[in-house]
Structures are given as structure tokens and as C-alpha cells.
Amino acid sequence: MRALVTGGAGFIGSHLVDRLVSRGDSVVVADNLSSGVLDFIQAHIDSGNVEFHNIDLKNLEHLIPLMDDIDIVYHLAANPDIRLGTRITNTDLNEGTIATYNVLESMRINNVNKIAFASSSVVYGENAPMPTPENHGPCIPISLYGASKQGSEGLIGAFVGTFGLQAWVFRFANIIGERGTHGVIFDFIHKLKADPNRLEVLGNGLQEKSYMEVGDCVDAMLHVVENTNEPMNLYNLGSNDTCSVRNIAAIVIRETGCKSAQIEYTGGDRGWAGDIPKAMLDIKRLQGLGFEVNYDSEDAVAYTARVLIKEIMG
Numbered sequence: 586m587r588a589l590v591t592g593g594a595g596f597i598g599s600h601l602v603d604r605l606v607s608r609g610d611s612v613v614v615a616d617n618l619s620s621g622v623l624d625f626i627q628a629h630i631d632s633g634n635v636e637f638h639n640i641d642l643k644n645l646e647h648l649i650p651l652m653d654d655i656d657i658v659y660h661l662a663a664n665p666d667i668r669l670g671t672r673i674t675n676t677d678l679n680e681g682t683i684a685t686y687n688v689l690e691s692m693r694i695n696n697v698n699k700i701a702f703a704s705s706s707v708v709y710g711e712n713a714p715m716p717t718p719e720n721h722g723p724c725i726p727i728s729l730y731g732a733s734k735q736g737s738e739g740l741i742g743a744f745v746g747t748f749g750l751q752a753w754v755f756r757f758a759n760i761i762g763e764r765g766t767h768g769v770i771f772d773f774i775h776k777l778k779a780d781p782n783r784l785e786v787l788g789n790g791l792q793e794k795s796y797m798e799v800g801d802c803v804d805a806m807l808h809v810v811e812n813t814n815e816p817m818n819l820y821n822l823g824s825n826d827t828c829s830v831r832n833i834a835a836i837v838i839r840e841t842g843c844k845s846a847q848i849e850y851t852g853g854d855r856g857w858a859g860d861i862p863k864a865m866l867d868i869k870r871l872q873g874l875g876f877e878v879n880y881d882s883e884d885a886v887a888y889t890a891r892v893l894i895k896e897i898m899g
Contacts, residue, residue: 587611589655591642591688592662593635594621596764597703601659601803602626606634615651617641619680620665625764642684645691652695659806660688661703663733666767668857670729681733682740689744701753701810704738706795706823706866707731708756716867719756719819728859745817753810758823758866761889762799764896769830769856770889773837774897781843787856790831790848794864795823798880798888808876823866828882830856836883840890841898 588605592598593614598621605612606629613636614626629635640647642662652658664670664680685702692700709717710725726732744750765771776784805822813820831848838846855862868878880888 587613587654587656588659589613589615589651589657590659590661591615591684592621592660594618594623594626594637595661595665596766597760597799597802598659598661599625599764600762600799601661601806602629602635604803604807612636613651613655614638615640615642615648616662620766622764622766642687643679645687648687649691649694652691652697655695655697657699657701657810658688658692658697659701660685663703664730667707667728667730667859671858674729677729677733681730682736685737686740689740689750692750693744693748698749699751700741701806702737702741702755704734704754704756705731706756706758706821706864707861708735708738709864711861713864715863715865717821717865718867719821719870727861730859742817751816753806753813753818753820755806755809756819756821756866757802758795758797758821758864760799760802761796761885763889763892764799765889765893769833770837770886770893771897773834774841774890774893777837777841777843777846778898781841782845782847784834784838784843784846784848786830786834786848786850788830788851788853788860788862790834790850791829791854792856792860792862793827793829795827795866796882796885797822797824797878798885801878801880801885805871805876805878809871809874812874820871821866821868822871823868824878824881824885825868826882827863827865828886832883833886836887837890840887841894
């Protein structure tokens with residue numbers, strides 16, 4: 586199997602590359618390194634198991650040649666920071682929806698028929714039932730990131746219906762773990778590194794979401810691709826429970842040993858404009874395929890805190 590992984594030097598993408606290489610796939614990575622880290626996959630490049638291309642997906646002409654002889658595309662490249670859209674409003678349009686169109690169009694030109702796409706639970710928007718099933722709708726996202734993911738899902742569905750592609754769309758919970766480069770745990774550790782006596786928490790800390798360890802995430806992706814065969818396969822990927830931001834703060838303080846840190850809440854029911862305060866995905870369809878996660882939310886948070894503390898604090 587010859588796979589193209591967009592965003593393959595990123596947090597989730599590099600873990601997926603690890604899995605694909607370990608099972609013997611030939612892997613091509615396309616990443617402009619705007620948020621990816623080449624060191625994450627450098628050993629695979631040096632061994633000859635990964636062919637790396639530093640390209641921008643917004644340039645269709647550069648992308649088209651990479652599709653030669655590809656069996657499946659794992660499209661993970663995107664802006665990873667939801668909050669960035671509140672400051673630079675065309676980021677998610679360009680890095681998400683337009684990049685996805687270019688991936689699909691280059692697939693069509695090269696007769697590549699299979700795509701697995703990293704979407705997000707934020708497409709469901711606010712006030713969705715918890716846990717949220719895949720058939721919830723209408724989906725009305727409240728962030729530009731969520732709108733971009735929903736737009737990309739729509740484009741993928743259109744290419745499936747119009748040009749005969751086969752797709753797997755994964756709506757992720759909050760994915761955390763080793764090599765994490767953003768997110769609440771990453772932010773808390775950096776804040777405590779700068780000031781061990783004070784931890785600022787955005788919002789009131791009552792935000793409550795599902796967290797999925799990145800190894801569980803990529804294993805679930807591959808499991809679903811191998812065990813489903815509809816033209817369009819849509820699956821939630823998450824854990825069985827939630828964890829509050831207050832609990833995350835307590836876990837990070839415990840794991841860093843900064844026991845004198847005072848938590849200061851900025852107030853409000855959400856961390857930033859477009860943040861969804863409470864979210865939990867229904868993963869019964871994933872479990873129905875015989876997949877179970879190794880980490881539920883709190884265990885995933887504690888594990889992630891430990892590995893990121895080593896990476897960040899040394």
C-alpha cells in the first residue's frame with residue numbers, strides 16, 4: 586500500500602506515519618512545516634521509509650505530481666489552532682477548505698480514489714445532545730475552524746457522489762498525547778514553566794470535553810478504514826467520558842510538582858470566542874466495529890501531562 590499523508594510531520598500525522606511504516610506501507614508525506622516538526626519523522630526519512638515533500642497544499646500544481654501511484658490519501662493537514670481564526674479570519678478557509686479542494690482535485694486528476702479525512706467534533710456546534718451521534722443535525726459550527734471542517738466534509742461528499750471516490754471522515758474529539766504542540770495541557774505546562782506559582786485558566790474552568798490519546802486515535806482511524814467499505818464512511822473518534830478544565834489544571838499541577846500554584850480563572854463559560862463549553866461524542870459505531878480505546882479522558886490527560894512535561898521542561 587502506498588499512502589500519502591498530508592500534514593504528516595504534525596502531531597497526529599507523525600503518529601499515523603509511525604503506524605503506516607511499522608506495518609510496511611510505502612509513505613509519502615506532504616507538509617509545509619508551518620506547524621509540523623520534521624524531527625517527528627526524520628528517522629523514517631533517513632531510513633528511506635518515508636518520502637518527504639515540503640509543499641503547500643494551497644498550490645495545486647505542486648500537489649498534483651505527488652498523487653502518482655498513490656493508493657490512499659490520509660488528509661490531516663490543517664490549521665491546528667482553533668483560536669487563530671479569531672484573529673486571522675481567512676486562515677481556516679485557506680489552510681482547511683481550499684487545501685482540501687486541492688487534495689480532492691489532484692486525486693481526481695490522478696485517478697486516486699480513497700481518502701481518509703481528519704474532521705472534528707466542533708462541526709456539531711453548540712447544544713448538541715451529549716453524547717453526540719454521527720447523525721445529529723443540522724450541524725451549525727460556531728467557529729471558523731468548525732465551518733472549514735464542515736465545508737471540507739461537504740466537498741468530500743460531493744467528490745464521492747460526483748467522481749466515485751471512497752471516503753472515511755473522522756470527527757475527532759480533543760486529541761492529546763506525545764508530541765503535542767498546542768492545546769490546554771501544552772498551554773498549562775508552558776504557563777507553569779514561566780511562573781510555577783500561578784496558573785491562568787481561560788474561562789471558569791467548567792468546560793468539559795472528551796479527550797482521546799493520539800495513539801488510540803490513529804489506531805482507530807486505521808481500524809475503521811480496514812473494516813468498513815461504504816462509499817462514504819463517517820465515524821466519531823473519542824473516548825467514553827469527559828474531563829473538565831478544572832480537573833486538567835489540577836492534574837497538570839500535580840504532575841509538574843508546582844503544588845504552590847494558584848489557579849486564576851479569567852471568567853465566562855468558554856475559553857475564547859467559538860469555544861464549545863461541553864462536548865462528548867457517541868462512539869458506539871466505532872465500538873461496534875470491535876475497537877476500544879486504551880485511555881479514557883482523565884487517563885489520557887494524565888499520560889499526556891507526563892510526556893509533555895518531559896518534552897517541554899526536560
